[in-house]
Amino acid sequence: MNNSTLKMSNRIRRTPFTTKVEEFGVTGFTVVNHMLLPKGFKKTVEEDYWHLREHVQIWDVSCQRQVQITGKDSELLVQKMTPRIIKNMKVNQCLYVPIIDENAGMLNDSVLLKLGNNKFWLSVADSDVLLWAKGLAIGFNLDVKVEEPNVFPLAIQGPKSEELMTLLFGEKIKSIKFFHFELFNIFGRDNVIARSGYSNQDGFEIYFNSFKDGAKLWEHIWKAGNKLNISPGSPNLIDRIEAGLISYGNDFNRENNPYECNFDNYCKLENSHDFIGKTSLEKIKIKGVNKKIRGIIFEGAPCVACEKPFPVYSTNEIKIGEITSGIFSPRLKKNIGLSMILKEYWDINNEIIVVTPDNIKRSGIITSIPFK
Amino acid sequence: MNNSTLKMSNRIRRTPFTTKVEEFGVTGFTVVNHMLLPKGFKKTVEEDYWHLREHVQIWDVSCQRQVQITGKDSELLVQKMTPRIIKNMKVNQCLYVPIIDENAGMLNDSVLLKLGNNKFWLSVADSDVLLWAKGLAIGFNLDVKVEEPNVFPLAIQGPKSEELMTLLFGEKIKSIKFFHFELFNIFGRDNVIARSGYSNQDGFEIYFNSFKDGAKLWEHIWKAGNKLNISPGSPNLIDRIEAGLISYGNDFNRENNPYECNFDNYCKLENSHDFIGKTSLEKIKIKGVNKKIRGIIFEGAPCVACEKPFPVYSTNEIKIGEITSGIFSPRLKKNIGLSMILKEYWDINNEIIVVTPDNIKRSGIITSIPFK
Numbered sequence: 008m009n010n011s012t013l014k015m016s017n018r019i020r021r022t023p024f025t026t027k028v029e030e031f032g033v034t035g036f037t038v039v040n041h042m043l044l045p046k047g048f049k050k051t052v053e054e055d056y057w058h059l060r061e062h063v064q065i066w067d068v069s070c071q072r073q074v075q076i077t078g079k080d081s082e083l084l085v086q087k088m089t090p091r092i093i094k095n096m097k098v099n100q101c102l103y104v105p106i107i108d109e110n111a112g113m114l115n116d117s118v119l120l121k122l123g124n125n126k127f128w129l130s131v132a133d134s135d136v137l138l139w140a141k142g143l144a145i146g147f148n149l150d151v152k153v154e155e156p157n158v159f160p161l162a163i164q165g166p167k168s169e170e171l172m173t174l175l176f177g178e179k180i181k182s183i184k185f186f187h188f189e190l191f192n193i194f195g196r197d198n199v200i201a202r203s204g205y206s207n208q209d210g211f212e213i214y215f216n217s218f219k220d221g222a223k224l225w226e227h228i229w230k231a232g233n234k235l236n237i238s239p240g241s242p243n244l245i246d247r248i249e250a251g252l253i254s255y256g257n258d259f260n261r262e263n264n265p266y267e268c269n270f271d272n273y274c275k276l277e278n279s280h281d282f283i284g285k286t287s288l289e290k291i292k293i294k295g296v297n298k299k300i301r302g303i304i305f306e307g308a309p310c311v312a313c314e315k316p317f318p319v320y321s322t323n324e325i326k327i328g329e330i331t332s333g334i335f336s337p338r339l340k341k342n343i344g345l346s347m348i349l350k351e352y353w354d355i356n357n358e359i360i361v362v363t364p365d366n367i368k369r370s371g372i373i374t375s376i377p378f379k
Numbered sequence: 380m381n382n383s384t385l386k387m388s389n390r391i392r393r394t395p396f397t398t399k400v401e402e403f404g405v406t407g408f409t410v411v412n413h414m415l416l417p418k419g420f421k422k423t424v425e426e427d428y429w430h431l432r433e434h435v436q437i438w439d440v441s442c443q444r445q446v447q448i449t450g451k452d453s454e455l456l457v458q459k460m461t462p463r464i465i466k467n468m469k470v471n472q473c474l475y476v477p478i479i480d481e482n483a484g485m486l487n488d489s490v491l492l493k494l495g496n497n498k499f500w501l502s503v504a505d506s507d508v509l510l511w512a513k514g515l516a517i518g519f520n521l522d523v524k525v526e527e528p529n530v531f532p533l534a535i536q537g538p539k540s541e542e543l544m545t546l547l548f549g550e551k552i553k554s555i556k557f558f559h560f561e562l563f564n565i566f567g568r569d570n571v572i573a574r575s576g577y578s579n580q581d582g583f584e585i586y587f588n589s590f591k592d593g594a595k596l597w598e599h600i601w602k603a604g605n606k607l608n609i610s611p612g613s614p615n616l617i618d619r620i621e622a623g624l625i626s627y628g629n630d631f632n633r634e635n636n637p638y639e640c641n642f643d644n645y646c647k648l649e650n651s652h653d654f655i656g657k658t659s660l661e662k663i664k665i666k667g668v669n670k671k672i673r674g675i676i677f678e679g680a681p682c683v684a685c686e687k688p689f690p691v692y693s694t695n696e697i698k699i700g701e702i703t704s705g706i707f708s709p710r711l712k713k714n715i716g717l718s719m720i721l722k723e724y725w726d727i728n729n730e731i732i733v734v735t736p737d738n739i740k741r742s743g744i745i746t747s748i749p750f751k
Contacts, residue, residue, distance in 0.1 A: 012407035013385035014418040015686040017703045018505060018628030019409065035384035037391065038410040041505065041628060046386040109517055114510065133390060133413065135507035138486065139514045145481055145655060146518010155633075256390030256413060261527075283517060314387040331389045 022069035023221020031239040039070035039133045056245040063167035064240030069159035074129040078151035090274040101186040105265045111287040112261040132255035164210035207250035251376030303344040305361040305371030309335030320360040327352040394441035395593020403611040411442035411505045428617040435539035436612030441531035446501040450523035462646040473558040477637045483659040484633040504627035536582035579622035623748030675716040677733040677743030681707030692732045699724040
């Protein structure tokens with residue numbers, strides 16, 4: 008028996024698409040927000056990577072749960088949760104927002120959707136932002152409702168996404184700009200479709216709201232996608248790392264502040280808005296940070312996907328970080344990884360040493376992200 | 380490849396004991412609180428069940444994360460989170476507490492430990508109570524610190540637990556009463572050891588606080604346990620269901636209130652204390668609930684462990700619930716399960732029908748829990 012079998016139970020929630028995902032040959036899962044996230048189908052990670060760059064894929068990313076905030080104080084609550092400025096946001100817009108606590112520790116990195124003047128969704132990474140938002144709402148006595156709606160994102164990713172989505176939903180799809188969304192009728196109900204996704208390619212996310220019709224939607228997309236060489240897929244580790252898409256829980260967590268995560272542009276300290284952690288963030292900005300996420304390129308035979316961090320050392324053997332997401336890039340023909348790196352060593356092109364699980368010391372350099 | 384392979388990553392946190400768990404032949408994991416929980420070793424669930432009832436086991440339950448609440452307002456914050464009365468709690472005591480939201484929806488069921496007059500741990504089931512507590516603390520402007528300490532519970536369970544623990548920690552172990560704890564020196568540091576655990580047997584939980592010494596502690600216990608036929612283990616599904624130990628996320632969730640979960644005795648509505656959801660809970664109490672968790676005994680060949688709910692019908696074919704935890708009990712020689720059951724049908728000994736994944740209709744009855 009495999010040492011890393013996932014024991015299924017009702018607590019690890021299935022999605023509207025899980026039955027289809029199983030039927031289409033899923034080879035493994037992970038768990039995000041108490042829900043199954045498929046990780047890989049019959050292709051190797053490399054085959055899947057090339058397919059994603061050339062064709063179109065369908066991904067069950069239902070685990071990107073929505074935290075729905077409605078009511079008179081909804082904008083106020085959302086603004087309390089992030090250092091980005093919310094007030095200029097337009098309906099139908101998405102915004103990538105760091106969520107921080109009173110110490111400016113990262114609680115999540117979410118995609119915020121503005122559905123109306125008093126209606127927002129936070130599409131969240133792996134932590135119960137729902138409980139954070141509810142706790143704040145009650146404590147501050149805000150006039151809001153905070154819920155997890157029955158919404159299950161299904162992503163269509165890859166260069167042929169627009170072609171496929173146009174076949175399915177008409178020419179209107181083409182008018183959706185990156186990080187914007189429109190409503191589309193699917194099986195008699197309005198559903199949000201956004202131009203977004205957790206890949207380096209063009210793509211869309213369908214925020215599907217009818218659990219019982221999940222298999223029907225999957226089949227509908229699959230049928231139209233056949234001629235475009237559609238494949239079932241999931242966030243691809245090579246593509247994600249190349250794009251520098253950092254992952255909450257993998258590459259950063261509550262111990263890290265937004266500056267360490269290169270979120271400088273999302274940290275607005277103007278007097279015009281107030282948010283939790285502002286005082287801490289101001290102090291951190293003045294003092295500066297001691298480490299930051301950097302790209303690492305390192306030599307040697309293709310390394311295995313990083314399941315446990317790979318330690319990173321300076322050439323004089325001081326531990327300066329650890330690669331928390333890493334893999335071989337068949338396009339760059341180098342191993343690549345993401346690591347928090349100490350300030351003294353974080354300059355681009357600095358030479359470093361990575362120790363992989365085979366205990367081999369590999370020479371490498373610091374690089375900027377995204378990887379070129 | 381197995382369809383339910385768990386794809387490992389840094390986000391799914393390893394514990395101080397994971398290396399040992401792997402070495403000792405773990406056959407699968409689940410994920411709780413973003414951390415690995417071993418689920419099964421080389422024995423079948425039945426073999427493991429009999430072993431647990433007769434000998435002693437060592438369980439890595441580090442995923443029972445602690446939410447540490449310290450400071451002047453710590454008791455006030457803890458009291459806000461639960462309908463149980465906290466003020467009479469003594470230092471060194473544990474208390475099982477439902478955690479509810481403003482609608483009296485269950486957010487968690489936790490074990491509360493009182494470490495000092497201004498220091499509490501909530502040992503939590505699978506939801507980020509940390510974020511709930513932090514949100515409330517900030518919103519209500521309470522003088523508390525809310526953190527996740529480096530504490531990793533390791534459970535010793537089974538009838539020979541006391542004998543083993545006495546060998547390891549001396550006669551003082553015997554004086555610990557159920558749901559109480561004492562401090563013990565392990566490798567030079569004080570560690571909490573409580574008489575508690577997620578089984579129907581006697582047992583202890585060591586709240587171990589030195590990550591780096593995890594393997595050393597495991598070996599130390601293993602060596603002493605050899606003569607007592609110690610085995611690695613994990614919460615056993617048969618034992619858990621027989622005991623009526625319901626599981627958050629499996630058998631109840633945020634949609635359920637404490638009365639539906641049979642937590643009537645933990646819901647105190649006196650004027651002497653105030654908590655979030657009190658008004659909702661009062662209304663629910665007056666109105667009564669429409670469903671409650673019941674035991675189900677059902678006929679036929681031994682059923683597989685319930686991974687997806689088994690629907691439960693009345694004899695006149697109305698759906699009245701679903702079994703969310705179910706398995707064959709080799710001791711009772713019947714299939715057993717836990718299900719929310721509609722009020723009209725919840726009387727003990729009522730006849731019902733369960734449909735298992737093999738599509739067989741099995742006759743059964745409603746029963747009280749724990750199973751006799």
